[in-house]
Amino acid sequence: MTKVPYVSGPRAGIPSPDELRARIPGWGADLDPADRPSVPQELDDGRPDGVAWDFPEEQVTTSARERSIEHARLTPVFGTVAPLTGLPGAVRRRAYSRYSEARAAHWLLLLGADRIESKQHLVRSMFSRRPDNPVEETGIRSELTGHGIASRRGHGRVDRHQVLDPVIVSLPAILAGWAAVRTWRRVRG
Known part of the structure; x- marks a missing residue:
C-alpha cells in the first residue's frame, strides 16, 4: 500500500462544495472535467505508470513538528537541525497549527517570528564578549x-532605498x- 503525505477525500471542518459555491462567487468553475484541459494527465492515485519508486521509510519523530494544516501528516523525511524554541517557536507553531498556507496570517506570523528571532540575536550579541x-x-x-x-546613479536601478x-x-x-x-x-x- 502506498502512503502519501496528502490525504484526499472528506475531512473534518471543510465546508461542502455547495456551501462554498453559495459563499464564494465562481467557486467550483473547474469542477466539470470538460472545462479542465489537464484532465487526461491527472492521475487517480497520484503515481504515474512505470515509476520504480516506493514511499521512503518514515523518519521517527522525537518531538512535535510543525505541519501545514492542509496535510494529514508529516512528510516521510524532515529537518531536525533547528527545532522551534522560545517565543519565535511559539509564534511559528501558532502559524502552522491555526492558519492555512493560503492565508496571509500564516506567512505574516512566520515573518514576525523571524523578526523576533533576529532581535533576540541582536540583544544576545550586545551582552556577549564579542558583539556584532x-x-x-x-x-x-x-x-x-x-x-x-x-x-546606483544613471543605471536605471530600482533600489533607491x-x-x-x-x-x-x-x-x-x-x-x-x-x-x-x-x-x-x-x-x-
Whole structure:
C-alpha cells in the first residue's frame, strides 16, 4: 500500500462544495472535467505508470513538528537541525497549527517570528564578549569606499532605498544600546 503525505477525500471542518459555491462567487468553475484541459494527465492515485519508486521509510519523530494544516501528516523525511524554541517557536507553531498556507496570517506570523528571532540575536550579541559590528557586517563601509553611490546613479536601478539603509540597519542597534545604557544606569543607581 502506498502512503502519501496528502490525504484526499472528506475531512473534518471543510465546508461542502455547495456551501462554498453559495459563499464564494465562481467557486467550483473547474469542477466539470470538460472545462479542465489537464484532465487526461491527472492521475487517480497520484503515481504515474512505470515509476520504480516506493514511499521512503518514515523518519521517527522525537518531538512535535510543525505541519501545514492542509496535510494529514508529516512528510516521510524532515529537518531536525533547528527545532522551534522560545517565543519565535511559539509564534511559528501558532502559524502552522491555526492558519492555512493560503492565508496571509500564516506567512505574516512566520515573518514576525523571524523578526523576533533576529532581535533576540541582536540583544544576545550586545551582552556577549564579542558583539556584532553593524558597520563591518552590513556593508556600510563598502558602500562608502566601493563606489556604492556612483554605482546606483544613471543605471536605471530600482533600489533607491540607499538613503534609508543606514537608518534601517543602525537604528535598532542604536535603540538597543540606548535601552541598555538606561537599564545599566537604573541598576547602578
